[in-house]
Amino acid sequence: MKQEDIVIYACVIIGAGIGLMLGSAFPGVLVGLGIGYLIKFSFKKED
Template sequence: MKQGDIIIYACVIIGAGIGLMLDQAFPGVLVGLGLGYLIKVGIYKDKDK
């Protein structure tokens, strides 16, 4: 498993936890997925070049 994937999974789990506290788990998962992807791209964009 790549380190970038771990970042996305962690953000999804955190988003789901926050969503469960607000009684909206699925939107929390989607927000976590989006933020995880943006964080991954931000961290690894310089390493692709």
């Protein structure tokens, strides 16, 4: 498993947790997924 994939999974889990605290998990998952892909893209640019 690549480091970039772990970052995406972690962002999704964190987003789901925040979404559950705010009352709806699914939008939090989507926001976390988007943030995870942005972070993954920034890691690729550095290489």
